[in-house]
Amino acid sequence: MHATAITPSNRSASKAKVVRGLLEGLLEGKWQGGNRFTETLGAEAFGVSRTPVREALLDLQALGLIELRRNCGAIIHPFGENDLREIYAVRSLFEVEATRVAASRINLAKVETLIEAFEKIRGSGGIDPEWEFDRGLHQLIADSSGNRRLSTEIGRYSSLVQTMREIVGARAQGIHSASADEHLEILRALHRRDASDASSAMRDHLQQASDSAVAAMLEIRQR
Amino acid sequence: MHATAITPSNRSASKAKVVRGLLEGLLEGKWQGGNRFTETLGAEAFGVSRTPVREALLDLQALGLIELRRNCGAIIHPFGENDLREIYAVRSLFEVEATRVAASRINLAKVETLIEAFEKIRGSGGIDPEWEFDRGLHQLIADSSGNRRLSTEIGRYSSLVQTMREIVGARAQGIHSASADEHLEILRALHRRDASDASSAMRDHLQQASDSAVAAMLEIRQR
DNA sequence: GCTCCGCGGATTGTATACAATAACGGAAGT
DNA sequence: ACTTCCGTTATTGTATACAATCCGCGGAGC
Incomplete structure (x- = not known):
């Protein structure tokens, strides 16, 4: 979009x-x-x-x-662990705020659809398609924030992270995508229209993602 | 810089x-x-x-x-009051966070220099040079955040706002620049290394700026 | 009448050519 | 030896030319 x-x-x-x-x-x-x-x-x-x-x-x-x-x-500039964390820190700033605002406005039917999708993933243990839904979730939240500027910024960083994922995915083996549980926690809080829980869950999710990305980068560099 | x-x-x-x-x-x-x-x-x-x-x-x-x-x-897209507020909302997101983080790292000597500058302004009642110091303050905070990404984003929005100011300033009469008091409140909190007060003061400052910008835009459009 | 195909024009995406400008180095003066 | 000035050159900023691509429209076929 x-x-x-x-x-x-x-x-x-x-x-x-x-x-x-x-x-x-x-x-x-x-x-x-x-x-x-x-x-x-x-x-x-x-x-x-x-x-x-x-x-x-x-x-x-x-x-x-x-x-x-x-x-x-x-x-x-030389790019290190800290820089990667900074990127996720900014991303977190955007997305936590977007989640907070979106909680009261988001379309519940779409949330339910995504909940079902993630539950199916968790059941089947499939990993690959998860990134697709991950993108969908973050996009939905951004669009539901009702702030075009915020949504645009999220998109910019989303693209950056997506490209990094692709680069890392082509080289590192053990890059684990985010667990469906984290996504479900965000989605369920959104479904309750609980802005506090939802934004908090998003913060945790991105913290995990940050750690994971750093680990992947370090893995790449050790070759 | x-x-x-x-x-x-x-x-x-x-x-x-x-x-x-x-x-x-x-x-x-x-x-x-x-x-x-x-x-x-x-x-x-x-x-x-x-x-x-x-x-x-x-x-x-x-x-x-x-x-x-x-x-x-x-x-x-048609640009309205709401869009302008959104821009300031994103800017606030950046700068409030930067202020919070900068509180524990900022160079106190530079803070003191700016405090003196704003106190002089408040005494003389001069309005024109204030924007220059305003930019300096926001730049200092951004650079003191220790997050290059955050600093860059602040710079992007700062440029946007600066250009808008220039456009508005050339057309509207009563565009009042931010009061030195607001700046001083931020600076004094920073000098105490009080992250909570400083970020809160920054939030208020940007809220004022947002209202002021909207008023200026509406004034322009009524011609 | 409706649909699908193909072609022409408009618009962006990319390459190249030209102009402006700042960095770099060397020579001259002290 | 140090500094200053100036010319050269590298590099960007802007203009223009060319290629790719998408949209719309019209006509053929059903």
Whole structure:
């Protein structure tokens, strides 16, 4: 539904490729020192022109991952455990607030549908399809917040996290997706229209997700 | 200090021009219906090429102000009182959190410097220079949050608000800048390292700012 | 009359060319 | 040796050209 800035399916495919490549480098731990990365360099590295590279760099700058200085190229800051936690901290800020607000407005029928979906997952023990529903849940909450700006911000970070997931998923084995239980706790609180419990459950959920992401990154780097 | 996305002094002057022009239209209340705005149209309207228009549209999309659809042009949503309040709500989310975290880390000497500055302002009754210190205060808090991501987001919204201020300031008479008292309350709480009071004062400050901005927008539209 | 296919135009996505500008280095002066 | 100035060069900012893609419309077939 949202025009996701980072992974717009196939819209701006080149830009997405560049973003992914740079994120891979960040997660792997390349660019340890304050490395410089010019648009031309990126264009050659990824086999595209400067234009999508430039747009990718602007996006990454807006996410605080790089610093752009005129006629200097992008300064890539070393990316560590702490940076990943910061990303989840901001995401948590957004989504906890969205959950709190959404509790009194969210469409209960949709909540029930998702509850059934997650219960089915928990029963079957399937892991793979869960991310799909996870995205659906976060999207539903964002849209139900009634604040377009908040929803947009959530979408931006959602795309970032999604891309990181894909990168990590392709390399790390033991990356465990969030447990259906956490999702169900959020959903049941929402169904009761209990803003406090719901937002609290969302906070815990994202804390888990944060720890999990850090573990996955460290696993990747130990190779 | 930050590479501000919207008003980078004179970096990307054309892009800034386009952003400002579009924001003017939004604040004035043009584009009431779901208007379409193509890149070519913008290029002609502002006398620049498509490239800076495109970048401006991407920024505005990331701020939730417009919707970009492939081969469809930008869909400009009507902008109302509620949208302005939403922007301040998100900003409040960022800055209240930053204030809370910064309380235990902020450099007290810098706080004292700002306290003196605001006390001088309050004495002299000068209004004009206050925005400059206002920006300094918010920037200091953002940088003291110790979270680069959070700081970046604050910078994005800060630029947006700053541009809106400039637009409004050029048209409305009675736009009153925030009272020095509000700033002093934040600063004194920070100086006590009282996270609760400081963040609470920041919340109140932004609530005032929000009301003030809405009033200014309505004043503009009544002409 | 209704549906489906295909084509033309409009619009974005990407590449390239040109202009502006700031970093870098070296030479001259002290 | 240090600093300052200036020219070169690297790099971004902007403009333009080209490619891909989607939307709408009209006509053919049923």
